[in-house]
Amino acid sequence: MAAEDQTPSTKPRPDKAKKRKKPKRDKWGQPIAATAAEEPSVEPEQEHPPGEVEAAVQVEKAEEEVAAAAAEGYEPGKVVASGLPYTTTEADIRKLFEFYGPLQSVQLSRFPDSGNFRGLAFICFESEEDAIKSLELDGFKIGSRYMRVERCRVTATSNKKRKAEFQTDPKKSEGCLSAYVGNLSWNVTEKDLRGFFRSSKIASVRFAIDKRTGGSRGFCHIDFQDDESLEKAVGMNQSELQGRPVKVAYSVQ
Numbered sequence: 001m002a003a004e005d006q007t008p009s010t011k012p013r014p015d016k017a018k019k020r021k022k023p024k025r026d027k028w029g030q031p032i033a034a035t036a037a038e039e040p041s042v043e044p045e046q047e048h049p050p051g052e053v054e055a056a057v058q059v060e061k062a063e064e065e066v067a068a069a070a071a072e073g074y075e076p077g078k079v080v081a082s083g084l085p086y087t088t089t090e091a092d093i094r095k096l097f098e099f100y101g102p103l104q105s106v107q108l109s110r111f112p113d114s115g116n117f118r119g120l121a122f123i124c125f126e127s128e129e130d131a132i133k134s135l136e137l138d139g140f141k142i143g144s145r146y147m148r149v150e151r152c153r154v155t156a157t158s159n160k161k162r163k164a165e166f167q168t169d170p171k172k173s174e175g176c177l178s179a180y181v182g183n184l185s186w187n188v189t190e191k192d193l194r195g196f197f198r199s200s201k202i203a204s205v206r207f208a209i210d211k212r213t214g215g216s217r218g219f220c221h222i223d224f225q226d227d228e229s230l231e232k233a234v235g236m237n238q239s240e241l242q243g244r245p246v247k248v249a250y251s252v253q
Helices: 050-071 090-097 128-137 190-196 227-234
Strands: 074-082 103-110 117-125 148-153 178-182 202-209 216-224 247-250
Touching (some): 074 090, 090 128, 117 128, 128 148, 178 227
Antiparallel strands (some): 074 148, 103 117, 202 216
């Protein structure tokens, strides 16, 4: 076969030839690998539903309010109302403060001996913002008295967990005739406790009193007349009083 027959019938045109890309180089003149030169693909962030975004913003705002209140030395979302008439009921207080926002709890301070309301209440809101708004009630007249409303300051007892519950119940010491009684409702009276431990002979009841408010701190110590009465009382540990399981244990001496 002739040499001419082996050559292609057409020659490639120089202007149609595929242009080769020049390799990219770094500032020192070294070639950059193609994988490194290419920018990584980034997937677009998925948009969250408006409801989720709003909920996240509300949570973040609430956390900021709590942190700010703690930094200022106040209990978050909590106010103290004092100077109230002794005839004021919890329902009256709730109706008055719920105007500013939903409440978590209302605690009435009572006289330890009689259990009657002593004109002092602690109101806890679900929101720190609502609690601050309720300060507008400061100076509000109820009956013939002018109520005082202020933010509740953090105390040493509010920062620490009450030692109402023991990790392990203390052992009975020799000659012990006293019991620790904890997790009590704020309005429990001595009469209530004597009725609760009616099968035991009680010598005395000693409530733990908050020096600032004059109200109960939610626990007490009871002295019994004999060992049998003490054992019966300790046997009632976790029994319910006014809807709460009561902690009963030997007193630590």
